[in-house]
Amino acid sequence: MAAIATIAVVFVSGCTSSPSxxxxxxxxxxxxxxxxxxxxxxxxxxxxxxxLQADHLMGPPAVVYPTLVAFLALAVWLILFQH
Incomplete structure (x- = not known):
């Protein structure tokens, strides 16, 4: 029983500070x-x-721009919100 409680405490400890x-x-x-x-x-x-009229050098826009949004969002998170 103590092992289950210890495991639960480890998993719940991630909820101590809400990133908001x-x-x-x-x-x-x-x-x-x-x-x-x-x-x-x-x-x-x-x-x-x-x-710059360089849009022909990019790949398909339906792949490139959503990927760029995800990359930049993660980069902003890593730069600004890492404690």
Whole structure:
């Protein structure tokens, strides 16, 4: 019985601090801000690539841009929200 309790304590200890940010009294999870930042950074990259007329060098947009959003969102999370 003590072993089960010890295992449960180990798994529940990850819930001690909720990764959230207070905005005007409401709390939002960190990943929400990371996804928004990933989308905004992808739009900026898209506009730069389009302005340089280098969009033909990219692969299929349906694969490239969602992958870029995921990569940038994870990069923002690693840079800003690692404690």
């Amino acid at each position: 940010i207070g905005v005007l009294g409401a709390y939002f999870p960190d990943w929400l801000f990371c996804i928004v930042a990933g989308v905004l950074l992808t739009v900026v990259i898209y506009l730069i690539v389009k302005r």
